[in-house]
Amino acid sequence: MDEFFFFIVAKYNYWASLILLFIGLYGMIAKNNLMKKIIGMVIFQTAILIFFVSIGVKWGASVPIIRFFPDKQPLLDATAYANPLPHVLILTAIVVGVAVLGVALAILQNIQRIHGTIEEDEILEDMRK
Amino acid sequence: MKPFARIILFLCAVMMLTATVDLPDWADPGSPASTHLSPGFIEQGYHETATPNVVTAVLADYRSYDTLFESVVVFAASLVVMLVLRRTSTGTSRIKHFRPKREGRDTILRGAAQSIIPVMQIFALYVLFHGHYSPGGGFQGGVIFGASFILLSLCYSLKFAMQRFKEKMVLICCACGALLYAGIGAVCLAMGWNFLGYAGLAGLLGVTDVMARSHGILAVEAGVGITVMAVMVSLYYDLASGGDMEEGL
Amino acid sequence: MMDQTPVFIIAIPLFASLLLTLIGPLGPRVAYGLLIGALSLSLGASLATMVRVVQTGQAIHYYMGDWLPPMGIELVIDHLSAAVLVMIGVCALLSGIYSMHTAGQDNHDRLNNYYALFSLLVTGLLGMASAGDVFNLYVLLEISALASYGLLARGGGKAYFATFKYLVMGTIGACFYLLGVGYIYIMTGSLNMADLADILSRESLQESVSIRIGFTLIILGIWTKMALFPLHAWLPNAYSRAGTATACLIAPLMTKVSVYIMLRMMFTVFSADYIFNQIAWSSLVIYMASAAVVLGMITAFAQRDMRKMLTYIIVAEIGYMTGGAWLANTAGYTGAVYHILADGLMTLSLFMAVGAIIYRTGDTSANAMQGIFRRMPITAAVFLIGAASIVGIPPTCGFFSKWYLLQGAVQAGAWIFVAALLIAGLMAAIIFFRLLEAAFFGNLDDEGLSVGHSAPHSGTGAVQMREAPLTMLVPLAVAGAALLGLGIYTNEVVTYLIRWSVPAGF
Numbered sequence: 001m002d003e004f005f006f007f008i009v010a011k012y013n014y015w016a017s018l019i020l021l022f023i024g025l026y027g028m029i030a031k032n033n034l035m036k037k038i039i040g041m042v043i044f045q046t047a048i049l050i051f052f053v054s055i056g057v058k059w060g061a062s063v064p065i066i067r068f069f070p071d072k073q074p075l076l077d078a079t080a081y082a083n084p085l086p087h088v089l090i091l092t093a094i095v096v097g098v099a100v101l102g103v104a105l106a107i108l109q110n111i112q113r114i115h116g117t118i119e120e121d122e123i124l125e126d127m128r129k
Numbered sequence: 130m131k132p133f134a135r136i137i138l139f140l141c142a143v144m145m146l147t148a149t150v151d152l153p154d155w156a157d158p159g160s161p162a163s164t165h166l167s168p169g170f171i172e173q174g175y176h177e178t179a180t181p182n183v184v185t186a187v188l189a190d191y192r193s194y195d196t197l198f199e200s201v202v203v204f205a206a207s208l209v210v211m212l213v214l215r216r217t218s219t220g221t222s223r224i225k226h227f228r229p230k231r232e233g234r235d236t237i238l239r240g241a242a243q244s245i246i247p248v249m250q251i252f253a254l255y256v257l258f259h260g261h262y263s264p265g266g267g268f269q270g271g272v273i274f275g276a277s278f279i280l281l282s283l284c285y286s287l288k289f290a291m292q293r294f295k296e297k298m299v300l301i302c303c304a305c306g307a308l309l310y311a312g313i314g315a316v317c318l319a320m321g322w323n324f325l326g327y328a329g330l331a332g333l334l335g336v337t338d339v340m341a342r343s344h345g346i347l348a349v350e351a352g353v354g355i356t357v358m359a360v361m362v363s364l365y366y367d368l369a370s371g372g373d374m375e376e377g378l
Numbered sequence: 379m380m381d382q383t384p385v386f387i388i389a390i391p392l393f394a395s396l397l398l399t400l401i402g403p404l405g406p407r408v409a410y411g412l413l414i415g416a417l418s419l420s421l422g423a424s425l426a427t428m429v430r431v432v433q434t435g436q437a438i439h440y441y442m443g444d445w446l447p448p449m450g451i452e453l454v455i456d457h458l459s460a461a462v463l464v465m466i467g468v469c470a471l472l473s474g475i476y477s478m479h480t481a482g483q484d485n486h487d488r489l490n491n492y493y494a495l496f497s498l499l500v501t502g503l504l505g506m507a508s509a510g511d512v513f514n515l516y517v518l519l520e521i522s523a524l525a526s527y528g529l530l531a532r533g534g535g536k537a538y539f540a541t542f543k544y545l546v547m548g549t550i551g552a553c554f555y556l557l558g559v560g561y562i563y564i565m566t567g568s569l570n571m572a573d574l575a576d577i578l579s580r581e582s583l584q585e586s587v588s589i590r591i592g593f594t595l596i597i598l599g600i601w602t603k604m605a606l607f608p609l610h611a612w613l614p615n616a617y618s619r620a621g622t623a624t625a626c627l628i629a630p631l632m633t634k635v636s637v638y639i640m641l642r643m644m645f646t647v648f649s650a651d652y653i654f655n656q657i658a659w660s661s662l663v664i665y666m667a668s669a670a671v672v673l674g675m676i677t678a679f680a681q682r683d684m685r686k687m688l689t690y691i692i693v694a695e696i697g698y699m700t701g702g703a704w705l706a707n708t709a710g711y712t713g714a715v716y717h718i719l720a721d722g723l724m725t726l727s728l729f730m731a732v733g734a735i736i737y738r739t740g741d742t743s744a745n746a747m748q749g750i751f752r753r754m755p756i757t758a759a760v761f762l763i764g765a766a767s768i769v770g771i772p773p774t775c776g777f778f779s780k781w782y783l784l785q786g787a788v789q790a791g792a793w794i795f796v797a798a799l800l801i802a803g804l805m806a807a808i809i810f811f812r813l814l815e816a817a818f819f820g821n822l823d824d825e826g827l828s829v830g831h832s833a834p835h836s837g838t839g840a841v842q843m844r845e846a847p848l849t850m851l852v853p854l855a856v857a858g859a860a861l862l863g864l865g866i867y868t869n870e871v872v873t874y875l876i877r878w879s880v881p882a883g884f
Contacts, residue, residue, distance in 0.1 A: 007150070010154040010155060011149045011152060011154060011155060012155060013155045014146075014149040014152055014155075015146060015149065018142065018145050018146055018149075019142070019146075021557070022138055022141070022142040025138060025550070026134075026135070026138055028546055028550060029134045029138070030131050030134055030135065034542065037546055041546065041549055044549075044550075044553055045549075045553060048553055048556055048557050048560065051557065051560055052556075052560050052563075054155065055160075055162045055560070055563065055564055056162075057155065057156040058156055058157075058158045058163055059156045059157075059158055060158070061158070063264070064171065064182070064183040064184055065181050065182045065183065065184075065262070065263065065264070066171075066174075066175045066181040066182075066183065068181075074175050074181070076171065076172050076175060076176075077171075078163075078167065078168035078171045078172055079158055081171050081183065083162060083163050083167040084167060084170050084171065084174075084183040084184045084187050085162075085166060085167055085170065085187060085569075086162070086563075087184045088184055088187045088188045088192055088195075089513055089569075091184075091188060091199075091268060092195055092196065092199045092513075092517060093516075093556065095199050095202060095203055095268060095357075096199070096202050096516075096517065096520045098203070098206070099202045099203050099205065099206030099520070099524055100206075100520070100524065100545070100549055102206045102207075102209075102210050102364045102368065103206055103209045103210060103213070103524060103527050103528065103545065104542070104545055104546075105368055106209070106210040106213045106214045106367065106368060106372075107213055107527070107531055107538055107541055107542050107545065108542065109214060109368070109371055109372070110213060110214065110531070110538045111538045111539055111542060113371075114535060114538060115539070123539055127536055127539065144591075145591060148587045148588055148590075148591045149588075150587070151565075151586055151587045151588040152561075152564055152565070152588050153564065160564070160567075161564070161565060161566055161567035162563060162564055162567045163567070164567060165566065165567025165568055165577075166448060166449065166567055166568060166569075167567075169449055170449065190443060190445075191443070191445050191449055191450050191451075192450070192451055192514075193442070193443050194442040194443065194451045194514060195451060195511075195513065195514050195517055198505070198514075198517045198518060198521055199517060201392065201498065201501075201521060202517065202520060202521055202524060204396075205495065205498050205521060205524045205525055205528070206524060208399070208491055208494055208495055208498075208528065209495065209524060209525070209527060209528030209531075211488075211491065212488060212491055212492065212495065212528050212531075212532060213528060213531045213532075213538075215488070300399060301399075301400060303399070304396045304397075304399040304400050305400070307396055308393075308396045308397075308400070311389065311392060311393060311396065314389070315389070315393075317443075318382060318385070322444055323382070323385070323440070323441055323442065323443060323444045324382075324385040324389065324442060324443070325442055325443040326443045326444035327443070328444065
């Protein structure tokens with residue numbers, strides 16, 4: 001039991017983000033309301049961002065901005081700073097997520113305008129007419 | 130279908146969670162991600178780009194090709210939203226949007242907005258231009274700057290904001306920011322370096338290669354900032370008014 | 379100072395798209411000219427790169443921003459990507475020229491913005507085909523996906539809901555890909571493809587569960603994007619409800635480039651040995667591919683709407699390529715890569731021919747084919763060549779790709795795939811025979827007239843229905859000629875391009 005507990009604590013970042021990811025994926029697949037699908041999509045994307053950004057953490061490391069000694073010499077020790085690469089990737093992925101969200105909302109507005117509803121089954125019924 | 134999807138998802142979740150056995154522990158300094166590339170960025174980044182913020186240096190120099198396309202992604206989003214939503218006639222709507230009527234003068238709201246918006250904009254510029262030394266950069270600065278226009282249109286009205294930042298101007302800014310970024314890449318190309326090799330700016334600016342990279346980072350961050358700012362405003366204009374630009378939220 | 383042509387392939391359409399937004403108010407002719415000019419220049423750069431790759435016999439590496447990989451991002455153009463780049467360039471240029479009338483008809487206003495997105499989509503596809511970095515590939519994947527959502531949603535009406543479904547599935551696919559990249563990054567610490575391949579071939583990572591999960595997620599994401607059989611539900615509606623110009627650009631290219639990414643991931647980042655010996659899925663994938671081929675063709679047979687029929691044929695063609703790639707032998711791989719090139723041209727010419735028929739008759743059902751041979755002989759001839767290629771009749775290129783695929787399937791002993799290929803060929807023959815019969819012997823006087831009268835663009839009536847305008851006919855004829863040309867020069871294509879890219883271990 002203890003081992004299982006330590007296993008989870010040592011890797012809790014993966015557990016947290018993967019559970020969040022599956023909540024989002026479930027929302028995207030199973031929900032009938034298209035707005036809820038979009039909410040699921042945002043949760044899904046955010047879970048991946050958390051997954052990525054948690055890779056960058058290191059024990060005893062601070063933000064990856066070079067600090068200077070009093071004599072203006074930079075402290076260039078890799079163990080003193082967190083890994084910068086995941087931050088960069090995530091900044092890009094956040095922007096992509098925002099772009100997709102904007103487009104999804106725009107298309108949803110038009111669906112509502114044309115079909116008069118955003119419930120998937122009602123839209124399908126409306127399209128059969 | 131739905132119970133089936135639930136079972137599949139549950140099985141996937143269990144499978145992926147058990148597979149975490151293999152992954153390195155949280156915050157492990159010896160994990161491959163922390164030992165393969167990142168020491169290189171931290172140890173050489175400052176000497177090669179004169180930028181203490183390593184994230185900025187990697188974002189806008191080492192991986193600047195990614196960042197170029199990142200600004201193009203938001204530009205594409207604003208184009209798509211405009212193409213999908215923008216329309217002039219309102220006759221096609223089956224459902225009327227509910228829009229609360231604003232009555233009277235919201236003196237407190239407007240007064241607060243008047244005093245807060247200039248501060249926001251100056252702070253946005255600070256975040257953008259101080260990205261070399263502190264957390265910040267083009268995206269963050271651009272978003273804050275765009276938010277100031279959104280606040281303006283929330284506290285006053287969409288038309289009021291659109292008189293100050295016209296729709297056509299927004300679209301031009303969207304394209305110009307990305308064009309500035311890509312243009313700097315092309316200038317480097319013309320100077321005999323590779324695309325986006327900022328060292329090519331050294332001859333034009335009369336500085337060393339390292340400082341040229343630092344200036345190049347600043348210039349592309351400004352381009353990203355312009356694009357992101359305009360895209361935020363453009364997305365708000367289109368989404369909040371449903372595309373007819375009559376009235377916002 | 380290195381050779382700068384690789385970057386021009388991508389940068390020219392990118393600049394064109396930004397400029398199109400700025401100088402749009404100058405009028406549709408300027409926008410059209412700028413688009414065509416940019417696409418031609420980009421195609422020229424692709425051709426120059428391909429010639430250099432073939433002459434030197436080795437891949438071109440282009441370091442973005444002068445940073446050496448794996449720290450920086452590189453473009454890698456080897457034999458496989460050079461062939462795909464040229465295919466994308468040709469298809470994009472032809473559908474760009476073709477779009478003059480139909481795009482204007484679908485987009486009275488904002489034609490320049492439409493063309494800007496068109497150009498962005500091409501940028502994304504070209505970038506994907508030349509990417510040497512797995513994360514960069516993700517960004518470009520999203521650019522082309524976003525642009526395609528915008529273009530497909532321009533179809534209006536029912537297209538919005540279809541596009542929304544595509545958006546949800548596309549996002550799931552892209553996010554799975556990103557998550558897979560995350561797993562691989564955690565275990566290796568690198569993002570550059572060559573560097574990843576180097577690290578992944580180490581003994582210690584061969585058994586790793588996380589790498590395996592990462593690979594599974596990446597492949598699942600790409601399969602969603604390319605609409606492999608159980609994940610294909612979004613494709614037919616999204617593609618068949620789009621405008622003609624959009625369908626002609628997206629239908630031939632998007633799924634083919636996804637297949638290219640699958641090959642890249644399978645054989646460049648991972649290795650043939652890892653996929654076929656460590657992860658022994660190939661028999662399962664072959665079953666899926668066979669199901670895609672047969673069910674795609676059967677569903678296509680049941681459609682009355684011509685564009686919908688073609689979209690189901692795309693689903694079947696995806697099955698060919700996936701099956702070929704997973705056969706794990708040289709003939710199958712050659713067939714799959716050759717089929718990427720051939721299928722791009724086949725789908726393009728069929729969609730353009732059908733688009734021209736719809737443009738003149740205003741009817742999307744199979745009725746529109748009545749008597750087409752007498753009214754629009756060139757369009758009908760190209761349609762015939764495209765159909766022959768899908769069925770697999772020599773000397774069109776479709777025959778040779780099926781020949782290689784069959785050879786590979788027999789060598790691998792995948793009899794189910796052999797059966798699927800033969801059944802699909804037969805089904806395709808029946809589908810097209812039905813259409814071509816109407817096209818040859820269709821009654822001009824009865825149905826033809828009534829169809830003609832309902833047409834919005836056919837002048838005063840069906841009697842005067844004539845060939846499509848020249849801007850549609852020229853690309854059509856070129857695409858038809860290219861189908862035959864690619865078939866005749868199969869040997870050269872295979873010897874100079876495809877054979878070089880056959881992965882080690884086959």
